[in-house]
Amino acid sequence: MKKISIKDIAKMAGVAPSTVSSVLNNKNKEARISDALADKIKLISKKVGYRPNSTAVSLRTGKTNIIGLIVEDISNPFFALLAKALEDEIKKHDYRILYCSTENDDINAADLVQMLFHRQVDGFLIAPTAGMKKSLIELTETNKPLVLIDRYYPELKIPSVLVDNKLGITMCMDLFWAKGYTKTGFITTNVEQVNMLEREEAYRDSLKKNKVAVSEKFILKIPINLPYAEKVKKINLFIKKNPVLDSLIFSTNYLGIAGLEAIKLCRLQIPQDIAIISFDDLDLFRLYTPGITTISQPIDEIAKQAIILLFNQINKNPQQVSQRKPYTFPPHLITRKSV
Amino acid sequence: MKKISIKDIAKMAGVAPSTVSSVLNNKNKEARISDALADKIKLISKKVGYRPNSTAVSLRTGKTNIIGLIVEDISNPFFALLAKALEDEIKKHDYRILYCSTENDDINAADLVQMLFHRQVDGFLIAPTAGMKKSLIELTETNKPLVLIDRYYPELKIPSVLVDNKLGITMCMDLFWAKGYTKTGFITTNVEQVNMLEREEAYRDSLKKNKVAVSEKFILKIPINLPYAEKVKKINLFIKKNPVLDSLIFSTNYLGIAGLEAIKLCRLQIPQDIAIISFDDLDLFRLYTPGITTISQPIDEIAKQAIILLFNQINKNPQQVSQRKPYTFPPHLITRKSV
DNA sequence: TTATTTTGCAAAATCGTTTTTGCAATTATT
DNA sequence: AATAATTGCAAAAACGATTTTGCAAAATAA
Known part of the structure; x- marks a missing residue:
């Protein structure tokens, strides 16, 4: 791993740097380098383990x-x-x-x-x-x-x-409807990213499609850069304030994690007291007791x-x-x- | 974000590229550029948003x-x-x-x-x-x-x-001894990395210090690149083969995760049937029921x-x-x- | 045989910087 | 007033590669 340049190779082979370059970039044909010389150069450069300086290559080639x-x-x-x-x-x-x-x-x-x-x-x-x-x-x-x-x-x-974000949340909602859950809360972040907006939109659409009025107080938007403990606190409060909810969707993995912690704090049983689904599949969700239903992204x-x-x-x-x-x-x- | 070079700046300012370079690298004093000119150059380069080409800088400066x-x-x-x-x-x-x-x-x-x-x-x-x-x-x-x-x-x-790997495992063992666990299994990888070897060594040392003969069959070494499911299987088998074990140490996080899954498969209760500690702290370990005792690294x-x-x-x-x-x-x- | 083309490679230009050197013009010194 | 030192900047070299151009020698064509 010495600092050996194309000039060194050229000197060893008794040729010009341009010749070495052509050979090592497999342009012997275009540059009309004889096969014998090409082989010689390749051999030498291999023997001394020459590797071009990437910054020089980058500067020249862009x-x-x-x-x-x-x-x-x-x-x-x-x-x-x-x-x-x-x-x-x-x-x-x-x-x-x-x-x-x-x-x-x-x-x-x-x-x-x-x-x-x-x-x-x-x-x-x-x-x-x-x-x-x-x-x-x-x-x-x-x-x-x-x-x-x-x-x-x-x-x-x-x-x-x-991932198809809308489809993901729609799948959640359909599952809830099918299992008879009618009061689903939606916990998401406050950022205006399209993926988050689409998840929320799908939640609202599903309610509308099922002729249920969207209740804004069932939607919790958590500032994204809030410390973890604060997120847990917010979710905890949200759950306590809305005892009518029978199910929750967490729109992203860290909210799901914080949600589990919050639910634990409330001493609620999953799914008896409250059913939950989280976006993103994690080891945690798989191994948690009970196992957490998730929307897994095809990463x-x-x-x-x-x-x-x-x-x-x-x-x-x-x-x-x-x-x-x-x-x-x-x-x-x-x-x-x-x- | 146009491709604008130092030459362009030089031209705009009516000076040589070297002058621009000196100014922008705050070497006006050494290069004896007058303050008036320096300010002019800085102004221009700021106005057009000049940023040097990093590959060129790298090539020149190394x-x-x-x-x-x-x-x-x-x-x-x-x-x-x-x-x-x-x-x-x-x-x-x-x-x-x-x-x-x-x-x-x-x-x-x-x-x-x-x-x-x-x-x-x-x-x-x-x-x-x-x-x-x-x-x-x-x-x-x-x-x-x-x-x-x-x-x-x-x-x-x-x-x-x-992290002090030996100390970590020693802390595990000390906790086990203190709580009356005397048959501790050690689940680790088969790699010869010093961190893993030290963890194993600490396990062995602790046994010796407590006058307990090291039993090789209580140590499970899992090939590191084995698929996850295979790891679970190995651990599962290990636990079944050694019903005498009252506690387990997992020497790294993914073994701990696989371990939890294996223990679930065995239908054993933690900690009643078997106590466990894992290296590395994860959300999973904190939120698992029961919470998993861990050795957390000060990352x-x-x-x-x-x-x-x-x-x-x-x-x-x-x-x-x-x-x-x-x-x-x-x-x-x-x-x-x-x- | 002479003119032309092809071969095989070297030399030079180039990428965009930084750094060293050079060189008038000004200022200071004697 | 003549010489020396300093100032202020331009010009050139360098980093290490790639690419274009150039130019003898050999091969081919006329």
Whole structure:
């Protein structure tokens, strides 16, 4: 792992650096390098373990083989799993991931886009915050490959991949209706992200479809950056204030976790006193007693599709009618004992 | 976010690129640029939103402001939390993380080191696999800043930061002894990583200290890359084969999770039929019924110290007697109802 | 045999910065 | 007043690769 440059190889082989470059980039034909010389150069470079300086290559070619990944928080199990799935897929293209967490801060997010752009990443995978519109528009104007994941902007024509959020919540509600639950509370975050809005919309739609008036007090919106203990407290209070509720939907995993804790504090029995379903499947939900019914996102499929769309752009594949609607994948309803 | 170079700025200001560079890098004094001109240049560059091309800067300066992070698997909650903590710390230095997972594969790990090195990362944070010794030695010879996390190599003098693994298991055993448990099984992985070996060693030491012969059949070593379901099966079998056991220690989080599932399958009651403690604290362990007693790692402290050690090297701080022994932090025994 | 094309590679330009060197014009010194 | 030192900036070199251009020598064509 010494610092050995193309000039060193050239000197060893008694040729010019350009010759070495052509050979190592398999351009012997175009550059008309004789096979004998090419073999000699390849041998030498292999023997001394030459690896080109990536920053130099990047400067010259404009390519870094790095994808910028911007998520909300890598320590959230959903994003951690997604990041891993993306890493696995991207590895196949010999790309790497430079990752950053937005912490749900729009300013922070915009900065990260700037930073990654000037670091010449070859593409972006972004789970955008609610206020990233301007930043994303700027980014699209640069023609950098970009795919949104987990969330999208309906008004922007950016390839996006996510779970079918409405379907997920509809499945929850249908299950509740089928089991005879009629008073379902909905616990979500206060952010204006489309995925969260769609989940809420599906909740409202289901009520309407079943001719039940939507009661705003059955919807709890929790500020996203509230400390965990505060979230638990809010949910606890919400449950106590609405003893009429027979069931709850938690619109995301950490709310589900906080919800379990809150329900424990209230000394309520699941599902006898209250039935629950949470978005996102976790070990916790599977192993909890009783097992928690969940809406599981097809993370691997989302990752695969996102990478396909990204590399379609990177390789300038005939932009197959870049569809305006996001690519959605149906979630899985995993029924356990909590309903 | 246009591609605007230092030459463009120079042209706009009617000066040479070198002048712009000096000003923007706050070297006006050394370069003897007049304040008036400096202000003019700063104004222009701010107005057009100039940001230097990072690859060019990196090529010229040899610095990338990127740290390579190599962990086993970013989707493991422990590593996800650690990565987040590291990211938060590193951000303060205006550095970024290029991350990679080894999947516990030595070849893969060695490749990643190579790759990151040639990408000119300014330093490494590595949770090494068992077979990375050669790779690490090569890396130290390049004098690249390097800090090991979570694991270390006793025979290599590389700054390392991790939890006090022996203390963790000793705390488990002491709790068991105090509560009258005398037949404790130990469930661990088959990898030769020092952290795992130390955990096992502490288990054995505790038995010896209490004049109890170590029974090899009370120790279960599970191949690390076995699918989850297989792990559950192995643990299940182990428990059935050893009905005499009154308690179990799981040496890492995913074994603890699999363990809970196995115990459920056996229809054993915790702690009546069997008491358990797991390494690493998770939401699952806290919220499980009964709550699972755990050894919680001080992840934030580990991250903070690792970054301190890393930047001591990067900034060439007087290598304060680079101690041979790793920096260890005591874990916390979180007692719940499972014992 | 001479003109033309092809071969095989070297030399030079380039990517966008930072850093070193150079060089007038001004100021200070004797 | 002549010389030396300082000021203020421009010009050039360098980082390590890729890509374009150039140019003899060999091969082919006329």
